[in-house]
Amino acid sequence: MTSYRPLLLVALLTVVGWTPPGFSQDKPLAFAGARIIPIAGEEIPNGVLVVHQGKIRAVGPASSVRIPADARRIDASGKVIMPGLVDSHSHIGGIDGADQSAPIQPDVRILDSINVRDARIQKAQAGGITTVNVMPGSGHLLSGQTLYLKLRDGTTIDDLLIHNPDGSIAGGMKMANGTNSRKKPPFPGTRAKSAALVREEFIKALEYKRKLERAGDDPDKKPPRDLKMEALLEVLDGKRIVHHHTHRHDDILTVLRLQKEFGFRVVLHHVSDAWMVADQIAKAGVGSSIIVLDSPGGKLEAKDIRWENGAALEKAGALVGFHTDDGITDSRLFLRSAAFAVRAGMSRKAALEGLTIANAKMLDLEERVGTLEPGKDADFILLSGDPLSVYTHVLETWVEGKKVFDRSDPKDHLYAVGGYGASHDQGSRIVMEECWR
Template identity: 60%
Template sequence: MLQGLAAISTTALALAGGPLAAQDRTIAFTGARILTMAGETIDNATLVIRDGRIVAVGSNVTIPADAERRTMEGSVIMPGIVDTHSHIGQVAGADSSSPIQPEIRALDSIDPLSSNIAKARAGGVTTANVMPGSGHLMSGQTYYMKLRDGKTVEDIAFEWKDGSALGGMKMANGTNPMGGNGFPGTRAKSASLVRENFVAAKAYCDGDRKKRDLAKDALCEVLSGDRLVHFHTHRADDIMTVLRLKREFGFDVLIQHGSETWKVADELARAGIPVSNITLDSPGGKLEATGMKMDNAGILERAGVLVSIHSDDPIVDSRMMLREAALAVRGGMSREGALKALTINGAKQMRLDARVGSLEPGKDADFIILDGDPLSAYSHVMETWVEGEKLFDRSRPEDLLMATGGYGAGSPMEASHHHWEIAEAEAGQ
């Protein structure tokens, strides 16, 4: 298979968001086994990147004369992981004042310097949907993070559009958003509150909007299809409530968790509803998740549902996502399907596949280098590249700490101090 040398299109460049990548030289990675996620796996292949983009990938690629060459025999290269459900960056959302708060923006709570972002990169994550929690019927707007090396939320936003960051809307049903003090006490009341808010928003969207209402503005984006709904739901009956809401109001939705989606897989397939699946809900503990099955992702795949695999970090550590995919295969998912569930499927679900999720000319140079099969427990992520910048390197002591835990892994200051101690010791030898 060959995808020849191609110039980066003006369209691809127009899609770019955030700061420009520092990598402005041409680099060619040769002799690797490349999993493009856009077709067949290519052995003894070459990946060429420049200016933060993929220039060429294939088995018969013309390498520019000025390119820096890296020989990668024995290594595997695949797209960076797209995590469709994460809570890295110390994200927070709505408070206890009401069960529905669509005006809340996750980006206003994220710490770009949080060490768990670096830990996620150590696991190969390059794009993440960072969400508020699920204790509300609507806990706010999610934030699509590109795991660049940044100091502000603007630096690590996947893209800024119309003055705000790309993201979806977090919704939930089931037991999490139920309770006292103005929160619903039953599943029926939960659905009625959501319907009331959408009905009111529709009137606002279709009428006079001179007096601005931030909450209704956000719901207008949901109703128009501009903002995807990420719906936390577990039980089959709750999942079917989501489908009824979608039919009534026409919003686009991605099922998050969906522990019992295996019970209604055919209904989801017929409705064209994708699922962001968690393979191992650890530590778990929810009664409504007792119907969770290890073979859920495989059942959905065979039914024709578009499936991704997520971490829900810290429920599953972002460094363990490759292991999650391996467990999905153990549960009956195809190998190809599990790898796509980590990459291109999530990108499609989040409408980001024009830039990430596969290794193709014109796309962002987001990829990981492994020392073996991605689904093997013996393989390691050796390097993580984001838009042509190497941001994780397992050979660096401070990065190894992020990958393996141990002293300093939770604190950039401790990691830097430990790196200084190592350098001082080596200098004294």
């Protein structure tokens, strides 16, 4: 599934005349002496990680990994290495999705609105996030196409994209129910109306699909191209996972009901009342991307949210990941979400998976990211200590074999801790620096 993706990327990048440093890395890098948390398998007290040409080549105990003779050896003793974090729900990039003209806008792509110079992208790197699902907001029943990004250092959105095996740009579809999408017409005024509008739209898409199938190869019989319907067909065909904002227990069950009716693939997001309906969620076999908040409330739907959601879903046997929902929580503190789930009874193993491989699965990227295994992308982070400790800092973030964040670099340190100019985007920072010269 992943074997030719790098080739595709190389081809693409060659066209734009830019070679990512990860690919120009001609010698292997070997990080030695660290405690390695590979996620796939047990933690390794004295481990070695070898990366080359953007991929992981080897990972294991110092006693059994052979470091290539030409490798540059990096002493990582006293540090912890784990996979780059995968955030399954974020709003970094100064994004601007669907507008107020309609409650369902599947044609809108978040791709067309991202500012990759947004300082929050640097802050996400500082938080150890290497893969992120950037989504439009929850003020619509369906607010548009989401985008799965690699947080490479880049200057255009193309530098950050992930491509599917068929060459298409990887991403999902954002949907929401409950109160955020309830507004004046044409938006729905009630929950039942919300569900009816969504069902109506999916039925329209099924009709569109039928017309396409009946037309076969005859271009004259094909219905006119319809961007909305095309995007919904990707959802119905399982090519585009629905990322569904939902909080209240009954709204969660409504998502499962519609999922059953139309068969789309769905991940539940936020899932405040998960602890009430964990068994139903597990039985439906859908993943949950949960948020951890410092207190309940703030909105009616989140009045019963609990830190125990992670533990309840784990116990029920459901797939659980965490998300930042940045700016609701700060990307630099993403590790904290998993730690609070552990505080409330989730296992350490499941919580760490919830920052990595579980989220990768929810984005269809588990073949490529989320664990440290040979052949996977060389996305990893170096930590000063245990990932679940408040005293631990992300020291370095690497994406595809290239260091994109280094806490010891003053510029990166500014993003990591804040300070004057830390929220200015790269563009304005460059201007400022030029002025000072």
